[in-house]
Amino acid sequence: MSNKPKKPSKFKENIKNIFLYLSRYLIMIVIVLVIFGLILVISGKNPLQSYHDIFAYTFGGWYGFSEVIVSMTPLLLTALAVAIPSRLGLINVGGEGQLYIGASFATWGALTFSNLPAWALIPLMILLGILGGALWAFLPGLFRSLGYVNETISTLLLNSIAPKIVAFLVFGFWHSPMDTNKTANFVAQARLPKLFNSRIDISFVIALLLLAAYWYIMRYSRWGLEMRAIGGNSQAAKRNGIPLSKYWIIMMCVGGAIAGLAGMAQVSGYFGVLLVNFSRGYGFMGFLISWLSFGDPIGILITTFIVSVVMTGGNLLQLTSGIPYAAVNILLALTLFVVLSRPVIFKRKTA
């Protein structure tokens, strides 16, 4: 994020920059498509047909496009959960764990207060999800600010504990009479409202609002200024009187809270039930997206979109062309690889 308060802006320059910005993403997409095309040719498939299928599906109709947005929602949130602490130089690898704990807290709300009306139950579940994720991030933040443990390690380790806690809760207490590995389906009041006659739910709007708030606060507010100072030079920030530990703990919790919200949105919006091991690595994918886009809000949006197109289109390819799911992983890995090598490809001027 470039931050130049009140600098006289030049319109033409801005247009040029936006054009450069977009064309970079476009070139990256082309590179990925060419390499993956080669792989498809080697395995005897027609790449043009496959690409046609992907684009026809994801961009050709409302249903396919809405599926892309559905898959974007948790990724946007988990990417934010990483991006916000990263502004302060904190590396939150724990999105996955925070997502699970948030989901389990929300599930407890859904199961316990299932006779509440939707207008009360859903905000309650959101609060619970936020609380769960924040709690799971609080300890790493606290330990970091006390100087005990690096948050990268502690959040990473907590990741493997969280799904097991969820499994314990589901197997031990919450499972439905029919299945042992999931809860009973949530009641209708515990489901996030759907939008546009599709599987998109209201959490997508929340994610966009959070993204915009993140952009605004980082760019214009005093907190953003102080956080950028901490991220840029924590020693200088501390000497300048910015309360380092407080920010570290709070922003770590904010990151966790948003990951927890992603978990809540998954169980309440997408699944309508809490499954053991329900996350398909959203926490980790969010981590990648955040770092690939250097925590830049627009970058997060674009990268998430690209990744979601790949994932949604990949699912389709698996069904229509008999391409194994491993190929989708290759495609995804290629995407990440090209995005990562962008400093080499473009010789970026600014970080």
Add this chain to the structure above:
Amino acid sequence: MPIPASQELQEKIVFMKGITKSFPGVLANDAIDFSIYKSEIHALLGENGAGKSTLMKILYGFYGADSGEIIYEGKPVKINSPQDALRLRIGMVFQDLNLIPAMTVTENIALFLTDLPFIYKRQEIRDRILDLSIRYQLEIDPKALVSDLSIGQQQKVEILKLLMSKARILILDEPTRVLAPHEVKALFKILKRLRDDGFAIVMITHKMKEVMACAERITVLRRGQVTGNLIRSDATESKLISLMFGKQIPNLEIIEDISREFTDTPLLELVEVSTVGEGATTSLSKISLKIRSKEIVGVAGVSGNGQKELGDLVLGMIQPVLGKMFLGSQDLSKLSIRELRRRGLAFIPEHPLAMALVSYMSNLENFTLTRTKSYERNFGLKMDWEKAGVDLQECLKALGFEFPIYAPSKTLSGGNLQRLVIARELSHQPNLIVASYPTQGLDVQSTLAARKALLSARDMGSGIFLISEDLEEIFMMSDRIIVLYQGKIAGSFKPSQTDIYEVGHLMTGSEVFYVE
């Protein structure tokens, strides 16, 4: 002062011709011609940002020149890396010494040798080091760990390193910056010895006295251009100053005519404070001192003897394990840094970029960092950049500094970074100022402005901690001088009761003796 019999007969080793090098926004070297002769000490003089280091780093292969050529013994050469330079027997000692503290002297030197065999003979290298060190009075124990050496000794190791690698052109970047007065003299003796043996020495400096004391040829740079090239006998201080600055500049001496009365209640009081240093930091032991309103306490010491820790202690960055600290009547260790800042504590640290500024932020943003709350609007949702801009411009105007306020701080030169920090810290009338090396890296005019600003802050009632290695500065400004050595107060004087030599020796822990 021996002057080479005839300049023309001397053997010219290096001729840098029409060297031009620009950095974004700065023309660091503008068509510079520079020659190095055999057996000479050549001072490269100029204020900060004049392009001295850049020129020499081009010769050392650290930077590539935009245009111009380097002629070595009559043949044009390309120097693309320090390795190339060393092959041509050109070596450089940087301002920040580059030794590995955890290794011994021998190992550090061995690392630097380009022809080091896969299995090297330690004893042989050790013997060669001893030979050289005796010959040039660079006494050093080759088996000693670098972390146990003083800065002065480390510098000797750096010079030995170059001699071992057979360099015969030695470039020293501000070699006296970290040395006590008697160490400077010793260094000059070493340099003269080397000169007599045929070495060419280029000394980058901005200190007039050193140039007059040891150089035979002087090249003066100003704003990337050569403004003068003269031999010692033609040089006078005022001539050099006018070449350096292009005009007559006011004297640095600050004359005071009023003797001031101090109140008895201290602004800040430390009572037997001790800290435990971690890693490379120094432990402070039993520091007791008071600082009163309208008083400047000068802290002399060679860097690494606890000055940084003392500053950080007052700021609350490190906590004492023993002893008490009071700000007025309040226990200082219970106050947060933000609270201390709010009560008017200003802090000018020794490294602006590492300790005070965020490099990728704009100068204006950096300016607001110590007082973010006073510029917030709408409960923190917005910042009042216009007011901040006006305030910064006013500060700069008052101090006579000038740099673009919207540019990222990382584009500023070292001197301007220091100016930014001084402007920020001295605005808003602080009442206690911790100033570490406040004039380091500043040119003469800005040094004067900074000193005047400190004095006027003092006259407004501030107490000032002046931490510096520039003994002249300390003697000129201080009402009281304390000397720090290895984390202890080694001496406490009124400036009139002592002299530079006594303080210099206490700084280095050596016995008092006078060299000449």
